[in-house]
Amino acid sequence: MKALLYNMTPEQMVYVDKWNKEHPDDDLETTDDYLNAKTVEQAKGFDVASVMQVEDIDEEAVYQKLAEYGITHLALRSVGYNIINWDYVHKYNLLITNTPAYSPRAVAENALTSAMFLLRKWGKIFKNEQNLNFVREADLMSDEIYNKTVGIIGVGRIGSATAEIFHALGAKVIGNDLIENPANEAFLTYTDFDTVIKNADILTLHTPLDPSIVDMIGAKQFKEMKDSAILINQARGPLVNTQDLIEALKKHEIAGAGLDVLTEENDFFMHKFTSMDQLPKTYQELAKMDNVVVTPHSAYYTKTSVKNMIEHSMTDAKRVINGQKPVYPVEL
Numbered sequence: 001m002k003a004l005l006y007n008m009t010p011e012q013m014v015y016v017d018k019w020n021k022e023h024p025d026d027d028l029e030t031t032d033d034y035l036n037a038k039t040v041e042q043a044k045g046f047d048v049a050s051v052m053q054v055e056d057i058d059e060e061a062v063y064q065k066l067a068e069y070g071i072t073h074l075a076l077r078s079v080g081y082n083i084i085n086w087d088y089v090h091k092y093n094l095l096i097t098n099t100p101a102y103s104p105r106a107v108a109e110n111a112l113t114s115a116m117f118l119l120r121k122w123g124k125i126f127k128n129e130q131n132l133n134f135v136r137e138a139d140l141m142s143d144e145i146y147n148k149t150v151g152i153i154g155v156g157r158i159g160s161a162t163a164e165i166f167h168a169l170g171a172k173v174i175g176n177d178l179i180e181n182p183a184n185e186a187f188l189t190y191t192d193f194d195t196v197i198k199n200a201d202i203l204t205l206h207t208p209l210d211p212s213i214v215d216m217i218g219a220k221q222f223k224e225m226k227d228s229a230i231l232i233n234q235a236r237g238p239l240v241n242t243q244d245l246i247e248a249l250k251k252h253e254i255a256g257a258g259l260d261v262l263t264e265e266n267d268f269f270m271h272k273f274t275s276m277d278q279l280p281k282t283y284q285e286l287a288k289m290d291n292v293v294v295t296p297h298s299a300y301y302t303k304t305s306v307k308n309m310i311e312h313s314m315t316d317a318k319r320v321i322n323g324q325k326p327v328y329p330v331e332l
């Protein structure tokens, strides 16, 4: 098998080298480029292309050229598949696989970390400390997780892992999904979307991004949420309307937000800046708030995930070349 892996980084490279060593018949080659109409030509001569990117692949030329080069499989090294243009996938008869099991715990634990940071008001505490203020002020008083209701929107692999963790800590967990998995009923109670929004003390989003649920959390939902609620988004930025979130935080319609993803993230995540005014206006607003914690789309970023992204995607690539069914096909 000859595979070209786009979006390569040094920490993934360790597992690419390992794969090449353990599979002498395979040749995994890498580029740090994103896959787009300009870079697709690099895939000529390979059997399979693989990406791990948050930038949409929406130029028809990408799909057309992959087909021209005889590439029938694009292996995503990600859980999310919203970057794909499905009209072109169907038109050029391409197989898409993803890696949904690389580590649901990685994202779930980051959701927990953000939630606990906000629940225990560490943003405020850190800010006070930076101002040399060590007074235990009244607004630092917090609450305990086992007294809280955690609402989960999207109870797939990651949502289930999140439910299991919060349940283990004694929280009441409620969830909403189109598909209800009876196995999850050990840690959560399924209910409708509005009930989750209205009752959650911690509302955490774990759905795939689909055009029909862009702005799923906006002005209306913020008004319905408890004033004391914390919103956690570790899924995809466009699920939350950022401007409405800023307004809701300013009006104290909710109490805090933990964001690993933002609609505007491609403008600044994975880059370094020298001054705040180089950043998007929405981020500038959020950064002023001590009840907001932003992580740079790093919820997934653990040793287990990085290793499994390579291993799961390349295992499927090899299965497809050998005429077997992939383990993780994405079929829309």
Ligand code: COI
Pocket (backbone or CB within 6 Å): 052, 053, 054, 077, 078, 079, 080, 081, 297, 300
């Ligand atoms: C995903 O796996 O869907 C992620 O969000 C990780 C990202 C680096 C592509």
